[in-house]
Amino acid sequence: MVSRQALSLRSVAIAVAAALALSGCASGLGGGTYSRGEARRAMVVQFGTIESVRPVQLEGTKSPVGTLSGAAVGGIAGSSVGGNRGSAIGAVLGAVAGGLAGSAIEEGVTRKPGIEVTVQMDNGQYLAVVQEDEGERFMQGERVRILRDAGTTRVTR
Template identity: 45%
Template sequence: MTGRGVLLLSVLGACAALTGCAPNISPDSYAAGSVGQVNRTVRGNVLSVRSVAIGGTQSGLGAGAGAVAGGAAGSSMGSGPRGNIVGAVGGALIGGIAGAMAEEAATRQDGMEYVVQTDNGALLTVVQGKEPALAIGQKVLVLYGSRSRIIPDPT
């Protein structure tokens, strides 16, 4: 297999692994540290709803994996020790860039932006996952916390 083939397979493998690393943006999930914390909640009505794109993460894992794979693949491309070093450095640079781009693309998500008017007249905007879908005019509860969220008002 050529050096380029190894690089491509490595970046694709990193991309597949990172797909499971996308942050959970659902209003139905909580971090373990949130258990037992008290959040302030206010009632309101949804005024506006629109789909939004939520950018992917750039943790450095994709860039690191790509750089390692690119360096390994590039080191076999040169002729002689100097050529191998130049190939490894070039491969690591290209692999790092490709890995970072793959991570961002693999963790990108779709979400919803909600504008809510609270019962006291304040306007709030919250971006969260697509489920549960909320409609314009729907009564909701706004939960304030380290990660605010909007849920349907059951009353």
């Protein structure tokens, strides 16, 4: 028979996994991914030639989801240590350790590969854009479009 505490811990762990999975899907930073707010908004289009492409790493999200979820799991797990006073101390220590671990897990799970594309614009200037790698396989010498609007720049074909 499974204890109530084990069921509670399992439920929290499932909730943490679901929250982290959803937070990892929340943002698309590639050239072909648009936010809902970008739809039907005019963009400036410029053209250029790719000078270089190099792989980069886009750091993961650092939202309260991972920290709070980890703290909840750690607090529940820590509360099972010791007696009355020991369980309170264990819960606090477990919550702190769980919060740190949850934050690190969220950042690692949501980290994504990216690319830095350096483009020589038709006017002779150089522009470097970092975006999520969506498998475009841009090549040096390839002609591309640069799309810009209020704070967003992307490289596309």
